[in-house]
Amino acid sequence: MSEIITETILPGTYIQVNAEGLLSVGPIATGNVGVVGTAEKGGPEIQTLSGFEEARARFGEMGEWDDGNADDNLTLVRSLKLIFDNGAGTVYGRRVFDPAKAVAATLVVADESSAPAMVLEATTPGAWGNRLQLRIEDAEAQEQVNNEAVVRGNGSFALSAAKLVEPPAATGEDPVVGTVTVRSNGLVNRYQMVKSAAGTQTVRYDAAARTFTFATQPAAAAEVYASYRVPRESLRKVTLRYGNVQEVYVVPSLSYLQQALSDPGNPSTLVRVKQRTADGLPARTATFTAFANGVNGSASTAQFEAALDGLLEQNIQILVVPRPFSEIASRVLAHVERAESLGRERIAVVGADSSAVDRIMANTNDVADKRVVLVAPGLTTRDGETGRTMRLPAYYTAAAVAGKISSLAPHISLTNKTLAGIDGLQAEYNYGDTKALVLNRVLALQRKRGIRVVKGISTDDGAFRQITLRRIVDYVKEGTRQGANQYIGLLNNRRVRENLRTTLDGFLADLVVREYLTGYKLAVFADRPMEIRGEVLVTMDLQPTFCIDVIRVVMNLA
Structure with a gap:
């Protein structure tokens, strides 16, 4: 017998099963990394990677390092190595190149x-x-x-x-x-x-x-x-x-x-x-x-912007763009805002222009965003083939930080966590400089029994300074979308709205058990005009772990 009654003309027993009360929120991705950069191999397609060897097969080798022109070196594969070294599991990578300048061998x-x-x-x-x-x-x-x-x-x-x-x-x-x-x-x-x-x-x-x-x-x-x-x-x-x-x-x-x-x-x-x-x-x-005459070519900021646009619809929570901050800041800010408006919330982890404190401070004056993390200083690492020490800009440090964020649950703080794949730092700041950087919303690193994050913060100067707070709220928003998606088209029914509230309440209660939240309040509301339009207003007052603030999330579902 069908679980949906179509007609009840003849006498008999008819059964209708309403399964809405059994629905729950499924798994939610929290650590997918998206990265765009220059490479010696690959086309403009987005590649889904699960390990560094796969990245090498798709995008080629890192290339020789030129200290004199650091920003002209290939960036994608070197960034991917740092991302995977620090625990990332799934990475969406895209090569950036100018088709008019890159030549096939x-x-x-x-x-x-x-x-x-x-x-x-x-x-x-x-x-x-x-x-x-x-x-x-x-x-x-x-x-x-x-x-x-x-x-x-x-x-x-x-x-x-x-x-x-x-x-x-x-x-x-x-x-x-x-x-x-x-x-x-x-x-x-x-x-x-x-x-x-x-x-x-x-x-x-x-x-x-x-x-x-x-x-x-x-x-x-x-x-x-x-x-x-x-x-x-x-x-x-x-x-x-x-x-x-x-x-x-x-x-x-x-x-x-x-x-x-x-x-x-x-x-x-x-x-x-x-x-x-x-x-x-x-x-x-x-x-x-x-073969001969293969040329990598160069990539302009316009090509980087096009590559970022290609990542908009991908299931990414952390973004890395290995370029100097001042070169890509406006494009990264625009990208994370557009992604949020599309329901694809993510955090961008970028590197400062320089390891010098005054240059970093100048960068902080250009950004104050709840979805942007500014990392300093640059790092040093040893070339496995030549044995020489390479001085890598801060955007490679940002790649390592992004990999570490990816490996942690949303409620686990990045503060004092060690980073892998880094032999040293280009600058070791004294107490005063470190304090000034942290107070100016810079995610700074220090050498202390390894290379550690001083404090896991974003560039936001409001409630979302802690990266964990941003990630927890994004997790709740995505879970709410997933839970509510099963009810879309039925929301003009009071019983269905109550089942929606039950689904979301179970989701939030589970977050309390898992220590994402210490408490919450949930309201699901629809007045008569909203019922007619099939809309519902979901209001959640969240108390994230280790946060004294109460974050109100209001979502209009239709």
């Missing part, structure tokens, strides 16, 4: 006459492609060529292989050289490739011309594929290598190599064909040959 492949026949390019622009390598050598044995897309011409279909393996003919039988598949109008027909005349289930193969013909020609829009075996001498083994990643293709021709590299079901992750001007077997190479 390329390599020219020759045919057997040594003439240029194909240009391969890295799948994404950047210097990572210069470490791509290609080798072409003889195949090790005969191979099956599967589903070659065959070209139609003058009533016949030409195979790209120079020679096919032809099985010996049994007495009185016509040997099958291969198979042909035709896809047309949603139908699939299969044929055997033989040397005799074509029939209803066979096609005629001409060994001299390396073509086959049908008894009845397929439609012009039909897709025709051929599968056959090719002897070793008519094959080439093509190996693409990038670090520990290797792709191997055994091909009878350049056209089949192009098809294999762009296979919709399993495309190459390393290269694509930029241009092909000839066919036939590719020329052998003595060793691995490197």
